[in-house]
Amino acid sequence: MDPQIVSEIQARLKELETRERITIPLAIESGSRAWGFPSADSDYDCRFVYVRTVAKTVTLFPVRDVIEEPLTPVFDINGWDLAKALRLMYAGNAVIVEWLKSVFAYQLHEPFRDAALDLADVVCDRRLICKHYYHLAKAQIHRQNFFQGDVSLKKTLYCLRPLAALMWLSHHPERAVAPMNFQDLRQNAGFPDVVSREIDILLERKALSSEMGSERLNPVLSGFILDTFDGFQSFANAGEPCAVHQGRIDDFWRHWSAELSPR
Structure with missing residues (x-):
């Protein structure tokens, strides 16, 4: 700052x-x-x-x-x-x-x-918070065209953050609200090691690139994002x-x- x-x-x-x-x-x-x-x-x-x-x-x-x-x-x-x-x-x-x-x-x-x-x-309401993060992830994944071709590094992290929040909440059923910081989310969200390593690489590239930096995403990471998102479809409709x-x-x-x- x-x-x-x-x-x-x-x-x-x-x-x-x-x-x-x-x-x-x-x-x-x-x-x-x-x-x-x-x-x-x-x-x-x-x-x-x-x-x-x-x-x-x-x-x-x-x-x-x-x-x-x-x-x-x-x-x-x-x-x-x-x-x-x-x-x-x-x-x-x-x-x-x-x-x-x-x-x-x-x-x-x-x-x-x-x-x-x-x-x-x-x-x-935990149900509604999860719904919020689910639809946030959905919007970003659609904007990334499901990771076909080169994609924005920034927007990829915008996909990962709400998914990490959903993962964190799944690991903390007694909590209604997840941490704000992405690194705090990662520590207790259950990311597989191979995916976590790819996220580290993505973060390093994002830190050195411009806001508009883009490249083709490693299939390990894109596949994880899409599979994880599919696993949270139950949050799509959480009621009132x-x-x-x-x-x-x-x-x-x-x-x-x-x-x-x-x-």
Whole structure:
């Protein structure tokens, strides 16, 4: 993490708070840097959760629940309104929990983050989290044309990460949410040694290549990805979220909207 770029992101977040009249209790690095496989020219993927004033939160005419800054070769900065983040958590979208677990924080209100993680431990539905990762892997595999010909090194890792999360969750039936970092996933996901060696080679090449680097994938790795994905088809349809947690999520939203709302 380049200290100058980190300082610039922090300054931009402060400017956003003033311009949009919001509070940002969580701003983290996501994407390949946080997942553990950046390229030499990877950009910075800052993601954040924000809270607007009470008047803008409780209104008949709500504004858009996403803030997106202009994309540049270095900066990719955008965030979700707290209500959107909580609805997605309830629906089984693992992204917000990954944000909460990121080790790279640009701006952090620790009591909010800790309370949100406690909430996630209670309300996250393992079935829906697995469904999320299954469809994430499916989308990436389709984009790679099932590994016919040269494929993107970056996107191959984007296939492997959700599959590793599913493998990790299969090995940890008592857990609903997997680690965010790819290396943490690998340690306890049950990768065969021959596949793990190919992943090491892929990671080394990715680290030295550009974001757009591509080549033909070793059949050992492509075959493993496709076979593993096929083995998780039971996660394709996981049903609907359980309504029993709605009250707890709503209470969390009410409390932190009032606590963090700009005065």
